[in-house]
Amino acid sequence: MGTTVHSSFRITDAEAAREHSFVNESLENDIMTELHPNALCFGEEFAASGAPCLVHVEEHELTITFIAGRDGVENRSESVRFTELTVSAGGLDHNQLVIAWTGPTGQRTLYLKSPEVIRAFRHAAPDHLTQPIERAAEQVRQVRQRHRAVWTLVGATLLAVVLGLWFGSDLLVELAVDRIPIEWEQKLGEAAYRDFLAHQDVMKEGPAVTAVTEMTQRMIGQIPDNPYKFDVTVVKSEVVNAFALPGGFIVVFTGLMKKAESPEEVAGVLAHELNHVLQRHGLERIVKQLGFVAVISIALGNPPGMGGMMKQLGIELMTLKFGRAQETEADLTGLQLLYRAKIDPSGMMTFFQRLAEKDEGRVEWLSTHPMSRARADRLQAELAAMPPLKAEPFSFDWTHVRASVDSR
Numbered sequence: 001m002g003t004t005v006h007s008s009f010r011i012t013d014a015e016a017a018r019e020h021s022f023v024n025e026s027l028e029n030d031i032m033t034e035l036h037p038n039a040l041c042f043g044e045e046f047a048a049s050g051a052p053c054l055v056h057v058e059e060h061e062l063t064i065t066f067i068a069g070r071d072g073v074e075n076r077s078e079s080v081r082f083t084e085l086t087v088s089a090g091g092l093d094h095n096q097l098v099i100a101w102t103g104p105t106g107q108r109t110l111y112l113k114s115p116e117v118i119r120a121f122r123h124a125a126p127d128h129l130t131q132p133i134e135r136a137a138e139q140v141r142q143v144r145q146r147h148r149a150v151w152t153l154v155g156a157t158l159l160a161v162v163l164g165l166w167f168g169s170d171l172l173v174e175l176a177v178d179r180i181p182i183e184w185e186q187k188l189g190e191a192a193y194r195d196f197l198a199h200q201d202v203m204k205e206g207p208a209v210t211a212v213t214e215m216t217q218r219m220i221g222q223i224p225d226n227p228y229k230f231d232v233t234v235v236k237s238e239v240v241n242a243f244a245l246p247g248g249f250i251v252v253f254t255g256l257m258k259k260a261e262s263p264e265e266v267a268g269v270l271a272h273e274l275n276h277v278l279q280r281h282g283l284e285r286i287v288k289q290l291g292f293v294a295v296i297s298i299a300l301g302n303p304p305g306m307g308g309m310m311k312q313l314g315i316e317l318m319t320l321k322f323g324r325a326q327e328t329e330a331d332l333t334g335l336q337l338l339y340r341a342k343i344d345p346s347g348m349m350t351f352f353q354r355l356a357e358k359d360e361g362r363v364e365w366l367s368t369h370p371m372s373r374a375r376a377d378r379l380q381a382e383l384a385a386m387p388p389l390k391a392e393p394f395s396f397d398w399t400h401v402r403a404s405v406d407s408r
């Protein structure tokens with residue numbers, strides 16, 4: 001109770017202060033009229049860039065004073081009644097109130113940006129203008145809020161960078177990544193994905209594509225509240241690899257499929273990759289490596305000089321090496337995903353082990369997803385603890401799929 005009284009008292013105080021400064025400001029405007037245009041007017045007799053003017057809101061009309069030019073022309077005023085006006089939102093960013101009417105020499109348009117004048121106009125305007133003004137004001141407010149949100153994000157980001165450098169903390173990276181919208185992440189990932197695929201031998205159809213699509217679809221169907229539209233591409237290449245880019249863009253090489261003795265083994269890799277995306281691991285890594293500001297600048301558009309940064313980002317994304325904690329997280333969530341999709345999760349374990357034992361050094365996948373003893377042990381223990389699963393087979397024949405990629 002006491003708090004309420006106290007705070008309402010403070011609000012009244014603040015309001016009084018604002019009122020006071022508003023009065024001072026309009027007084028000042030009256031004295032130094034020629035120095036303070038508060039709007040821009042467009043019309044036939046004005047320059048294409050518009051005429052700076054001073055708008056006064058009166059009881060039933062607006063008075064517009066055109067500021068005198070250097071050529072000695074005097075200030076000149078005209079009035080227009082509220083009943084003659086139409087109102088909308090406009091300006092480069094829809095952040096201005098646009099007032100139009102027919103003046104002595106034709107159509108006139110007034111762009112109001114000053115919050116004080118807009119407020120005074122809203123106060124004084126008659127009923128028939130209330131709705132369009134409210135609509136326009138709402139639009140203006142939304143634009144301002146959006147700008148404020150971006151600046152808050154940039155500010156928070158800068159602060160996080162400083163703190164991040166200070167503490168070198170993964171936690172701060174995660175906090176910052178949480179604030180990056182999925183759409184931005186998709187933009188980053190998709191640019192690198194398209195760039196990469198442009199130089200690859202992409203498989204558009206055939207048994208390998210059908211098989212990978214079936215595996216992926218079965219797992220995606222088991223992801224609750226999935227915000228990503230996953231896109232999986234099979235690339236003809238001897239490289240033993242598969243990778244996921246931020247935003248849900250996944251590439252599987254036929255070289256990796258050839259090494260797999262069962263579809264469950266490939267599904268194990270896919271489950272692992274899907275979870276790097278879902279846990280936003282790639283984004284965390286690039287934010288850590290390139291810095292937040294760079295990532296946000298790229299995502300927000302193409303600021304000048306960012307072309308090089310974009311290339312750099314593409315390279316970083318392709319050679320991302322995940323951290324130990326991220327690998328284990330992708331393994332464990334991957335196992336659970338396989339289980340929910342009724343795909344035998346032991347395939348993941350056997351494949352990782354076989355690759356690590358027989359082919360180490362020649363398996364690109366292992367260089368970006370390092371297989372440590374601890375990781376293997378954890379995977380083994382987790383698998384052993386899972387309740388027995390009645391796995392459902394895939395509809396394709398793996399021997400056939402494998403032969404189709406082998407014959408190339």
Ligand SMILES: [Zn+2]
Pocket residue numbers: 272276322326327330368369
């Ligand atoms: Zn991994």
